[in-house]
Amino acid sequence: MAYSDKVVDHYNNPRNVGSLDKSRNDVGTGMVGAPECGDVMKLQIQVNSSTGVIEDAKFKTFGCGSAIASSSLATEWLKGKTVDEAMEIKNTDIVNELTLPPVKIHCSVLAEDAIKAAINDYRTKQGAGVSAETVSH
Amino acid sequence: MVSGPPPSDYFAIFGIEKKLALDLEDLQRRFYSNSREWHPDRHARASAQQLAWAEEASATLNDAWRVLRDPVARAEYVLKGEGFDIGEQRGKDVPPELLEEVFELNMALEEAREGDANAKSEVVRALAKFEGLLSEIDSERDTLFVEYDAASARDTLSRLRALLNRRKYLQNLVRDARATLA
Known part of the structure; x- marks a missing residue:
């Protein structure tokens, strides 16, 4: 089965590979994995906490071409979106954009899970940050 | 006859x-x-x-x-006979804290492949840890075996399947790591 041109492009030139400082309060980290293929995906967002806009996104994925392409595309889409808008990204959007075949749909699910996990981590940190400030006052 | x-x-x-x-x-x-x-x-x-x-x-x-x-093949045979789908494995079976370590091991493996000597020792360390986890899983498996033989509870089989999925995941990882070190 051949990969689509877009998958090949993202695989050969993955966008936004790398990592952000996960200890920072404005960085959310999502780590997900799929045992059936051994894929592991780390996706991070850096959010402007006053506007809620995602200013940077990075990923690192160990897995097949479709998993790498799905997370690479996800980071492209995340930048410039607000956290609420990012929450709306669906795996089917990724499937359509990359024309993933049915056997590779789980890769897009993994990417959606990673986005949600990163956002949840960011929100948890923000919540925790607020209460920590309250306590210190 | x-x-x-x-x-x-x-x-x-x-x-x-x-x-x-x-x-x-x-x-x-x-x-x-x-x-x-x-x-x-x-x-x-x-x-x-x-x-x-x-x-x-x-x-x-x-x-x-x-x-x-073979304990694993035996467990899979019983699971299959009881209507469990052996091929179906979901990401939930790998706990998040393990995921972090799996990711770190993959990072070290990649660096080791690129010829980083420090990364190699990190792989060796991680490998020992994951092999330890595998033997923990095996003794947990033996406990579930005894539990199932005593009560034939379906819940025991569900937990056994989740455990075997975790084992498979770790085993793939250990195999890759060993191949890189060889």
């Missing part, structure tokens, strides 16, 4: 009850003794039908021996 069509069930062909915790020495004794009994030489004067049954019994016994002597 075989007096009727042999069972196709792997436990029945050994003449034992379905159990997850098996005495392997007993299993081996039964394997040899049944193999001898069903050997074609012992059926020199048997009818064609009896010889066919004996051959069928031998073939099932060989398959059963391969499966039942």
